[in-house]
Amino acid sequence: MTVTTRAAELLKRTLRRHAAGVTVLTVPGPAGFTATSFTSASLEPALVSFYLSTTASSASAVRAAPVFAAHVLGEDQQDLAERFARxxxxxxxxxxxxxxxEGVPLLRDVPAWLTARPVLCQEVGDHLLVVGEVTAAGCGDSRPPLLHHAGVFGSFRTA
Known part of the structure; x- marks a missing residue:
């Protein structure tokens, strides 16, 4: 095992302990994928970001997209997350x-969504970093979020 392989395995093993919200990202085409790397990047201006493997089937559509949508999934939407991960x-x-x-698919019945215009699309290691400026957003309901932790889906309840 090389040093790089050991580092990658260590990173994967460590980050399996980090709970992450589950989103579905879509771009015109239509194309889309499940992501747990979605996050806010800035409030002024309003920027969000995500990462996608450069070898992912959606990578070329993401690179060419003039807009993307991020859909926050609810705890009852594991099937949707699994579908967009397949x-x-x-x-x-x-x-x-x-x-x-601009034709970006907006999924119905999600707790929250937003659209953004890419302002940065850059390879970082074996992934593509995409940063987008938020252009619109909406909230559907306040159901608990779908989370991913230790390789499985779950939900969040307040203590």
Missing amino acids: SGVDRFAGVPWSPGP
Whole structure:
């Protein structure tokens, strides 16, 4: 095992202990994928970011997209997260959505969503970092979020 491989395994093992919110990112095409790397990057201006493997099936669509949408999933949407994480299937089949600005798919029945215009798209190691300026957002309901931790989905309850 090389030093790089050991570092990658250590990173994966360590970050499995970090609970992350689950989102589905979509771009015109339509194309989309499940991500736990979505986060805010700045309040002024309003910026968000996510990472995607450079070898992911959606990577070329993301690179070309003039806009993307991020959908925050609720605890009851594990099936949706699994669908958009699966390769080799039509991820949008049977999923209710409508076209938003510039054709970006907006998924229905999610607790929250936003659209953003990419301002940075840069390779960082074996991933693509995308930073976008928020152009619109909406909240559907206040159901608890879907989380990913230690390789499984779960939910959050206040103590």
